[in-house]
Amino acid sequence: YRTTTKEGYRQYISNPTQCKDCPLLSQCTQSQNHQKLIQRHVWEGYLEEIEHLRHIEENKTIYARRKETIERVFADAKDKHGMRWTTLRGLKKLSMQAMLTFVAMNLKKMANWTWLSPKMA
Structure with a gap:
């Protein structure tokens, strides 16, 4: 060294x-x-450890599901909930907007769950 x-x-x-x-x-x-x-x-x-973990089969399946779950949430927030642009300035105000947006999205998701009919066992 x-x-x-x-x-x-x-x-x-x-x-x-x-x-x-x-x-x-x-x-x-x-x-x-x-x-x-x-x-x-x-x-x-x-970086070498990350590259190694990327090729493990379990992590490949988890990463493949990411585009259907996590990335979809951010895309919906951007397209349907006005997260593409903001008129607010400052970290506190933007954090408040993001939290309210994701609260609204979670409420919509919970409402959809309650409207589903219960499955018969």
């Missing part, structure tokens, strides 16, 4: 005394001082 840059990259550099006599030096680096520099972002480990 050498340093961490302002951009959040950790720099690792090889020992030139060990690399100087290595038979694989030409495949590893072309530098004149026989050093290899590797940069790795501080969050890269987390």
